[in-house]
Ligand code: SF4
């Protein structure tokens with residue numbers, strides 16, 4: 001595993017504490033999107049399709065600190081949009097470190113060389129560079145030539161300055177197992193601290209709707225990749241080995257969407273990082289007012305093909321802490337890449353999708369317009 005021991009131990013004791021105090025739902029990682037603006041426009045991205053007024057919104061330093069204080073998760077993953085476009089990002093990272101949180105800063109790396117000196121290496125701080133495969137795969141995924149080379153240069157720079165550095169790799173239906181395996185070998189040779197992988201989520205607003213994987217294709221793809229790396233043992237993943245086992249079709253898991261709750265410029269997103277079905281002002285409201293039984297594979301059409309880390313990594317982590325014996329064969333033999341898949345959840349009775357994106361955008365725009373008018377109406381009244 002590519003997670004440092006002190007981090008694994010802290011998260012493990014946090015989970016045990018929640019479990020022993022009988023808490024049913026608790027967060028493991030705060031997913032933070034302090035802005036949606038990005039300097040790329042990837043075809044599989046479901047995060048940047050907003051009008052300019054929304055793309056110009058930012059969570060302030062204080063909003064970010066309030067979010068972690070409210071939810072109490074031991075770790076924060078900062079994404080977006082492109083977080084390095086946020087002027088207060090170095091202070092935000094430092095604020096989380098000062099609160100003794102593990103911080104993962106996800107970036108497409110385009111601005112990293114310009115900004116890196118605003119950050120200091122720390123055992124609790126990791127750069128996570130967006131890299132969806134080798135040069136051809138990644139440049140195709142981000143719809144721009146030359147980004148892979150920039151990301152590789154950024155990884156080398158960050159490592160040379162003593163930062164913990166990992167990559168996050170999202171795979172789509174065009175992934176070729178041999179090339180992905182070779183790419184992971186190359187990443188390990190570069191001395192990377194870890195790899196996070198996930199299949200892409202079929203965002204309804206992503207421009208390219210044809211490249212998302214369904215469940216069976218995901219499982220097959222991950223078996224084909226992991227079998228080329230000794231059941232995955234050749235590579236350092238910063239993920240639970242049970243999550244990899246799930247991706248390879250060997251575990252029947254329901255998602256744990258509250259384990260990685262999202263705070264963005266709209267508020268706390270209901271129910272999860274991937275699905276924006278509503279927004280509330282506080283973490284307490286998110287946990288108490290979300291009808292969790294309405295979501296998940298087999299319950300809701302938009303969840304049908306989801307096997308993404310932010311829904312299922314939490315399930316895998318909790319399972320590995322409650323049933324550590326399940327980790328032994330994985331540590332010895334790696335992930336099983338042959339034989340029948342574990343029985344999957346029946347999706348025949350799921351409820352149909354609700355399409356609510358436009359309504360949320362309209363509400364947010366009305367809120368922004370109202371906030372802009374306020375000073376004028378005060379001035380007009382004076
Ligand atoms: S770099 Fe990330 S946020 Fe930016 S467009 Fe690509 S997937 Fe979306």
Ligand code: SF4
Nearest residue numbers: 255272295303306311
């Ligand atoms: S399956 Fe779970 S994590 Fe995935 S989109 Fe549905 S609610 Fe979110």
